[in-house]
Amino acid sequence: MVETAETDIAVVGAGIVGVACALQLARQGRRVTLVDRQAPGQGASYGNAGHLATEQVFPIADLSILKRLPRMLLDPMGPLRLDWKYLPKAMPWFTRLLLNLRPGPFQRSVAGIRTLNEGSLGAWQRLLGSIGRSELFQEDGSLLVFERPESRQALEALRARMQQQAVPVDFWSADTVREAAPQLSPSLQGGLFFPRTGHFIDPYRVVCELFEAAKASGVRFIQAQVDGGQLHSGGVSLASDQGTLEARQVLISCGAHSARLTGVLTGKQVPLDTERGYHLMLPGEHQRLPFAVTSLERKFIMTPMAEGLRLAGTVEFAGLDAPPSMQRAWQLHRLSKGLFRRDLSVEGATPWMGFRPSLPDSLPVIDRVCDGRVLLAFGHQHLGLTQAAVTAEWVGRLADRESGADMAPYRLDRF
Template sequence: MPLDSNSTDPRELVIIGAGIIGVALAEQLQHRGHQVTLVDRDSPGRGCSYGNAGHFATDVVLPLANMKTILSVPKLLLDPLGPLSIRWGYFPKVLPWLLRFAAAAAPANVEKSCQHLRALNGRSIESYDRLLGRTGLTDLMTKRGALTVYERPDSVDRNQATVDLLREYGVEIESLSGDEVRALEPALGKGVVGGLFFPRTAHTANPYRLVTALADRFQNSGGEILQGEVVGLQQTADAMDVRLSSGRSIRSRRLVIATGAWSKVFAEQLGYKVPLDTERGYHLMLPQPGTNISRPLVSFERSFVMTPMEEGLRLAGTVELGGLDAEPNFARADILFDHAQSLLPDISNTGAHRWMGLRPSLPDSLPVLGIAPHHPRVAFAFGHQHLGLTQAAITAELLADELEGKAPEIDLSPFSIKRFQ
């Protein structure tokens, strides 16, 4: 059902969720001439979009669910502050997700996910060029590539199969010696013995400012942003009603659910079961790092990333499975400084502050995108896991095409919620 751009009452289109996905989609639809309302319980960008690593990780085309990950899980879980941990009280709830994750690691499933992730990521930078170009925000994307660094000589061989696979899927990678890595990033210590350079990636120096600047331009161009907690959805004969906790109800001809890790409850209200859970991610922000790098640095052995930002140096990473409600374990943020100190000898944590966010993750590492099978007035855009920032602009273009009744550049059927029904 194409959008009706002449409709004023009820609203033409409401997007629930003002993170990077929702805001990028709102801007895209507005750019095409539609009237859009954004609704979120918080101000734009205050959720997962606030504290991500700022890395447009176009090289990440291998799903998290793969046999290498599965085989490493027992060892990883022995370290409570390692790259992966599970809140054991949450284990019974996350077990169905873990079983689906294991099934997604079958080679045939991994190959399909690689193809679909590559389809999105391969168009990511170009779509951001269009988005940031027309909004005057090109300064918020820096194209200096990214580095993965090795501290152990045997890591080169251990990672070679993955490197070969990434190259098969079109990811451009340059292998570097330790000295060549330090020529790019002189702050790195002598413990770095080699690395990989990914020239087709990029980063933003302020992911929160990216979202808020886009939201400001959307609002200044006539878009509406409402702050309120959505508590229910109801379909009527010719619209969708969005009920807020205040008692207010917003009626819209079309509705997009882009609420990240909270999207499951809204999908369920409409009768769709989706195995969405959250990977709790932490960052440590160093406002006075005492050292400088010029691009994202990923540690192969330690599984975390360091990104230079306007506010200092951000250390981010690790995965914790513990649901939406558990209190943060900020020791998982603090440990990132110890890791960073092994790579950047002159680093300082003076004034450091910690943050925890909730990544919306599905077992096959693919987002849910597209119009709902049984609710033509509803569309989904959630579950981008670690790649929400990377895939936001291309998601907006593809979903806007489908909402307008056009054939998207990429077939969205592999991302449909139907795959879980």
């Protein structure tokens, strides 16, 4: 039996979303117990790209991908890989994804992503400021570069689409790119600069600092694997490998692992899958870039951090159990060749893989169900870091039975 004090809310999942929510709920006077099978921040939050991607208001796929999909899937080192052994399990998810590419559902997804993203920068400024760690975030913008002259038309079309969604964006000429980031290759043609974005200098440290603030606010942490649970009149009983945890409410925020517990407690089967993402950390590259840079053609991102330069990207569908394909992480270094005046050093480089929790409409579940006994905050796909702080504020309002936004796009019953 887990020895616990009285718990108002058990937060299952100690990634960036769960820790931010735990801190928010504790500050609202709740007695919070945070539970995870790993130490805080050891999942996807440890190795994300570190980019505050408020400019990414479009779903993870659109109709244009259908023409490129066969070629992409046949390239084992391309930006998208599907493990064919996993295809039967993934087919229902992909079918839902295709249905969400229709104009109506697609535009609803855009609106839902945009609403969260528009509140993300301010929410992060408030959250990091409240713990005295504003220096962990650099609001210095980000840059999307292109190399081939024939790519300019696609870039201009993307700029127009973003302007339609009120995303601040500027076109930078090749000269402007060279002036701002002189170590990039002079062959680059230009790019789009997003001034209302930025990057975190150490995403894992962000989680750790929030966790320390949460503990100081009374949050208790139990390292345990939650295997199931049941609702009752007094709240919820969670079954774990360390015993039973009793709470008045539970918040499920364990990323790609959230579907099973959600199904057990709510009876709702959520179409949650994982896009496995990779990074390669280059500790010897501290002065290459002033801000995050993404390649339009090569489809990966490079983010300057306190520990070096992080190359991140790729999407792999292979489920939660298959071992990582670390050659995909090393492929990121090969993709970087030609983007700089001098190739990046891989001395001391470390590869990593993590699970992005993705739903087929590219929107998270943020909801209050089962007469308020179950709160939900998961499925943020590529935008978990971006949307964590604003999600915590929304969860705080849901816990207090308030609502400051239209929550319909994020509700569990949309599935």
